Amino acid sequence: MRVRQFRRGDEAGIRGVMDASFDVDRMPGWTRQEIEVAISRMPADPVGVVVAEDGDEIVGYCAPRFDDLTVHPGHRRRGHGRRLARAAQQLAAEHGLSELALFVPSHLPGSVEFARAIGLHYSSSLWLFRLPAGRAVPGPVLPAGYETYAWPDDIDVEAFVDFANAAWEGHPTPLHLTPDLARLVADLPDFDPDGIRFVARAEAPGVPVAFAKTELRPDDDGRPVGWIGQIGVLPAHRGVGLGRWLLRWGVAYLRGRGAGAVELAVEAANDRALGLYLRNGFEPAVEWPHWVLPVDALIPANV
Ligand SMILES: CC(C)(COP(=O)(O)OP(=O)(O)OC[C@H]1O[C@@H](n2cnc3c(N)ncnc32)[C@H](O)[C@@H]1OP(=O)(O)O)[C@@H](O)C(=O)NCCC(=O)NCCS
The missing domain is CATH 3.40.630.30 (Gcn5-related N-acetyltransferase (GNAT))
Known part of the structure; x- marks a missing residue:
């Protein structure tokens, strides 16, 4: 042994x-x-x-x-x-x-x-939060001065990883990404570049300030469930509505691809995120101590 x-x-x-x-x-x-x-x-x-x-x-x-x-x-x-x-x-x-x-x-x-x-x-x-199928969520309205884009084919993975780790700054548990892991995920057969959304300042296109990753995963009965992971906003751009935009964009994108319920995980200690999810129709479903x-x-x- x-x-x-x-x-x-x-x-x-x-x-x-x-x-x-x-x-x-x-x-x-x-x-x-x-x-x-x-x-x-x-x-x-x-x-x-x-x-x-x-x-x-x-x-x-x-x-x-x-x-x-x-x-x-x-x-x-x-x-x-x-x-x-x-x-x-x-x-x-x-x-x-x-x-x-x-x-x-x-x-x-x-x-x-x-x-x-x-x-x-x-x-x-850590809590699993669930947005029940069919619950109304307002459509995303991007704050003025920002634009958005999907995961580019020619992304600079090292720069992306530095940005992602900075965007998760202050998260109660460390969400540390490495270039190896980012490359491995981007090479998986079910990787969906359109399911990743970046936000940039309009005057600096292609320089991300916020992002989120969505996935469609079947539950054990084969029904598609949406998953919103890793919403991150650089500290200088927090408080202007980018987190809300990414959440609502994710819900609309996943529902457009056939998701019933939409789920995400959030730390109980993350007050800012908890409020955002509760105000947008998500409810606590499972506690993971x-x-x-x-x-x-x-x-x-x-x-
Ligand atoms: C919890 C788990 C990982 C324990 O694995 P394990 O190999 O059986 O644990 P060990 O043999 O090293 O046990 C160490 C000690 O834990 C305690 N313990 C483990 N299982 C126990 C049980 N079912 N009831 C009471 N005490 C238990 C005992 O004190 C044991 O020491 P002892 O056998 O000398 O009395 C295993 O039951 C498991 O995989 N459970 C499902 C997954 C899970 O809950 N993971 C969370 C882990 S924190």
Whole structure:
């Protein structure tokens, strides 16, 4: 039994753990499509992923960037969770994070016991917000002096990544993008350049000051659900209505492509974003509690 870093080719083993866990103790709001989205990004995860092996079999994994630690239901209570948490703590420390954060589903007593046993404590919650199908949302009206455009084919990825990280400045949890991850996502078969919208000052076309990414993802019954991710506005352009414009643009774009409900995730601590979403018809649907552990805290061998 050992824990090691992710390498290409581990995807099938990780999918096996996710599928088996999905059947018995899935996170509310989590769909099979999300499993594929998470796995497709692992090769370029900026923080990294660790896997637990028993012989040649992958029996668990931890992706600290997604606050996700899961052990195959047939391999629990053998110390894999503890070993994965230790390795993930080390990865997080190596990447300059001060804490290891994990989602701990409140409805699963074993998960809460595990979290307590390794020393995690509740910190904050991420919420899945949902805009029900058919709920009226005003159309987007772009503030004067701005113009918009889709993801350009010839984008300078390095410059985009610098801009995106600046646009998320002040977010309660670090949303750090790297050029490798941006390139990997742009090369995925379902990447939709028109689903990404940039806003620029009219006098400086092509120099983005805000953006959002939308995706259409099927739910487990195959119905298309819209997803609005990563709305970001550079600090100097906040407060003029660009976030509202991007949200309403995203809703209109996704509905135009057949989305029923539209979803997004927001940190409970992000007051500015919460108000924006509530005022535009979104409602809280699922709470994902984050528990944290300082990266230098010692995880006890047993209790
Ligand atoms: C939570 C989870 C990751 C634990 O993995 P694991 O490999 O079984 O954990 P470990 O064997 O390392 O257990 C470490 C300690 O946690 C506690 N623990 C783990 N599972 C427990 C359970 N079902 N009931 C009570 N205590 C439990 C025990 O104190 C255990 O030590 P012990 O076995 O010496 O008594 C696993 O059950 C899982 O994948 N659950 C679904 C996904 C999930 O909820 N992830 C969130 C993780 S924070």
